[in-house]
Each structure stands twice: as C-alpha cells, then as structure tokens.
Amino acid sequence: MTPLIVMSLALVAVLGTAVVLTNEPERQAVTLSLFGLSLTVLFVVLQGPDVALSQLGVGAAVVPLMVMLAIRRMRRDQEREADGRGEAGE
Amino acid sequence: MSSRGRLALFLLGAAGVAVLFATAFLGMPAFGSEDHPYRDLAVPAAVRHATANVVSSVNFDQRGIDTFGEETIVLGSVIGVAALLRPAQRESEQRPPPDRHRLESTTLLGYVLLPVTLVVGLDVVAHGHVSPGGGFQGGVILATGFHLLYLAGSYQALARLRPVEIFDRGEALGAGLFGVLGAAGLAATGAFLANVIPTGSFGQLFSGGTVPVLNVLVGLEVSCGAVVLLTHFFTEAITLSVGGRRERGGGT
Numbered sequence: 001m002t003p004l005i006v007m008s009l010a011l012v013a014v015l016g017t018a019v020v021l022t023n024e025p026e027r028q029a030v031t032l033s034l035f036g037l038s039l040t041v042l043f044v045v046l047q048g049p050d051v052a053l054s055q056l057g058v059g060a061a062v063v064p065l066m067v068m069l070a071i072r073r074m075r076r077d078q079e080r081e082a083d084g085r086g087e088a089g090e
Numbered sequence: 091m092s093s094r095g096r097l098a099l100f101l102l103g104a105a106g107v108a109v110l111f112a113t114a115f116l117g118m119p120a121f122g123s124e125d126h127p128y129r130d131l132a133v134p135a136a137v138r139h140a141t142a143n144v145v146s147s148v149n150f151d152q153r154g155i156d157t158f159g160e161e162t163i164v165l166g167s168v169i170g171v172a173a174l175l176r177p178a179q180r181e182s183e184q185r186p187p188p189d190r191h192r193l194e195s196t197t198l199l200g201y202v203l204l205p206v207t208l209v210v211g212l213d214v215v216a217h218g219h220v221s222p223g224g225g226f227q228g229g230v231i232l233a234t235g236f237h238l239l240y241l242a243g244s245y246q247a248l249a250r251l252r253p254v255e256i257f258d259r260g261e262a263l264g265a266g267l268f269g270v271l272g273a274a275g276l277a278a279t280g281a282f283l284a285n286v287i288p289t290g291s292f293g294q295l296f297s298g299g300t301v302p303v304l305n306v307l308v309g310l311e312v313s314c315g316a317v318v319l320l321t322h323f324f325t326e327a328i329t330l331s332v333g334g335r336r337e338r339g340g341g342t
Contacts, residue, residue: 001121005236014175049222050145053214064315069323078326 008042029067036060107119110297141298142220149224153285153326157304161311168315175322176240192242200242207235219298225308230327232309233316241323254321257314264311271300271307278342 016037022028036059043052091099119125135146149157211232240248258306275284283300290297 009093050143050224050227053223053227054230057227057234061234062230062320065234065324069320069327073327 004045005042008038008045011038012042024046025067025071029071030065031069033064036063092121092212103191107167115293127142137292139285139299139301139302142295143218143224145222146219146301146305147298150301150308151285153301154272154304157308158272158283161265161268161308164312164315165261168259168261168319171319171322174223175326176209177325197242200238204235204238204242207231207238211235211309211313215305216302217295218305218309220293220295225310226304226312227307229309229312229314230316232313236317237320240324247322247323252317252321254318257317257321260314261318264307264309264314266305268304268311271303275300306339 012035015031015038019028019031019035022031034057039059040052040056043049043055132148132152133144135152136142136144139147139151141151142149194272211228213228214223214231215225215228218228237248239251272283275286276282278284278286285299285301287299287303289299296302
C-alpha cells in the first residue's frame with residue numbers, strides 16, 4: 001500500500017465522518033459532495049478511472065443537487081405552514 | 091419494543107455482520123497481490139473483440155446483460171420519481187419567482203463551462219470503448235452540463251433549453267434500442283447482446299463492435315433520464331406552490 005493510497009483512504013474516512021457529524025441537512029449536502037470528491041480521488045489512486053468518472057458525476061454533483069432541491073421544497077412548505085398558523089391566530 | 095430491546099437486537103445483528111465481514115475479508119486475496127483470475131480472463135476476451143477499454147468490454151460485451159439490468163433500473167427509478175412527484179391536486183403551477191442576484195464570476199464561469207462540459211460529455215460517450223468513460227459517465231456529465239444554465243443564467247433559461255417531452259422520449263428510445271440490439275445478437279448467434287458488429291481494429295474510433303453503439307444508447311438514456319429526474323425535482327422545488335392551505339388556516 002503506497003503512502004498515496006493511505007492518504008486518500010484517510011481523506012475518505014475523515015470526510016465520511018464529517019458527513020455523519022454535520023447536523024443541518026443543507027450543510028450536509030455540501031459535506032456529502034466533498035465526500036464524493038474524496039471517493040473520486042481514491043478511485044483514481046486505485047487506478048479505476050471509469051468508476052472515478054461515475055462517482056464524480058453522481059456522488060459529487062447530481063445527488064447533492066437533488067438533496068438541496070428536496071430541502072428547499074421542504075423548507076418552503078414549513079415556512080408556509082408557519083405563516084398560515086400565524087394568520088389564523090390573529 | 092423497548093429501547094433496550096432494540097439496542098440488544100441491533101448489537102446482535104451488528105455482531106453477526108461483523109463476523110461475516112471479517113470471515114469474508116480474511117478469505118480474500120491480499121491487497122495489491124499479483125493473483126487476478128478475473129483479469130486473466132477479461133483482458134484477453136477484450137483484446138479478442140478489439141476493445142481497448144477493458145472495463146467497457148466487461149460492461150457492454152462480456153457482461154452486457156448486467157448493464158441491461160442496470161439501464162432498466164435507471165429507467166424504473168426515473169419513472170418512479172415521475173409518478174411520486176406528479177403535481178398533487180392541492181398544488182398548482184405558478185411562475186417561478188424572479189431570480190436572485192448572482193455573482194458575476196458565477197455567471198461568467200457557468201457560461202464558459204457550459205459548452206466545455208457538453209463537449210467533454212459527448213467525448214466521454216463517444217470514446218468509452220477506447221479510453222476511460224462511457225455512456226453512463228458521459229450521460230451524467232451531459233445532464234449536469236445542462237444545469238450549469240441554471241447556475242449561470244436563470245431557471246427560465248434552463249426550462250427553455252430543456253423541452254421535457256423530448257428528453258422523455260430520448261430516455262425511452264435509448265433503453266428500448268439497447269434491448270433491440272440485444273435481441274439482434276440473440277437472432278444472429280443465439281446469445282442475448284452477443285457482439286454481432288464487426289469489431290474493427292484495436293484502439294480505433296470504430297472498434298469494439300457493439301460496445302460503442304451501446305455506449306451511445308446508454309449515454310442517450312442516462313443523460314435524458316437524469317435531466318427528466320432533475321426536472322421533476324426542480325418543478326417540485328421552484329414552480330409548484332401548495333394551494334388551499336392558507337385558506338383552510340384562515341377560514342377556521
């Protein structure tokens with residue numbers, strides 16, 4: 001195992017832990033994206049460029065975008081609900 | 091079940107998984123060793139069909155039926171999202187809200203990268219059989235490339251570039267023709283997805299037989315599928331509004 005492999009494995013472990021320890025889903029989408037990027041680096045180091053390309057597109061771009069869009073929708077519903085309740089109380 | 095009971099059940103399951111994993115890993119060949127039985131079979135098979143990228147040969151030629159299954163999964167999940175995220179009765183479509191101010195550097199970078207990303211995506215699809223990449227990777231790059239228009243420009247601009255009906259059809263066409271090509275192999279040689287196209291010479295653009303054709307079909311399906319998938323998420327997040335809730339809240 002070369003130092004490069006050890007370093008990329010360590011990066012994956014650190015960023016994976018960071019995703020778990022991130023509390024807010026909005027921030028989690030960003031750490032998830034960075035975690036995806038670290039996996040891409042690991043796959044390149046392990047000489048799997050095909051898998052690295054898939055991982056780059058799906059893990060670092062598409063999935064975080066879907067998470068962000070889903071959160072945006074949920075937050076809007078929550079705000080609306082809070083507004084409606086405020087008006088009803090008046 | 092009490093929380094202690096749940097914890098005990100979890101620990102029991104986790105211990106079982108740990109034992110199975112440890113046993114499996116101890117039985118595997120050592121990391122970085124020279125013993126690769128699959129490589130010894132896959133590389134000569136790829137060379138026989140003049141496919142320079144062995145990974146593509148495994149995905150689309152040697153184990154093409156697995157990829158056919160995966161493509162069906164992509165198609166199925168896009169259909170699932172479309173069914174789940176269809177506008178409900180209490181939702182109504184409205185004009186997307188005006189876009190907030192964007193950093194000029196974001197706009198510049200987005201517009202510069204948009205054509206570059208699309209060309210890279212097409213390149214990755216077209217050369218999947220000779221260099222790393224292929225239909226899936228290129229398709230995802232193409233789909234994300236389109237969405238740079240949302241980052242750089244506006245949602246309206248993205249919506250204009252992206253007639254969803256065409257992408258719907260593109261996805262179905264890519265998945266369907268994959269099956270047709272598989273059936274052609276079945277008719278010609280008796281094996282589903284058999285490599286029936288002349289394989290050409292090693293390392294050239296026209297080589298690998300069915301592999302580049304399947305790459306293009308998968309690229310079509312994945313790029314269109316990802317665009318359709320994200321369109322449904324965008325519609326949910328940006329243009330749909332939940333009607334009726336305010337009236338209900340105010341009326342009582």
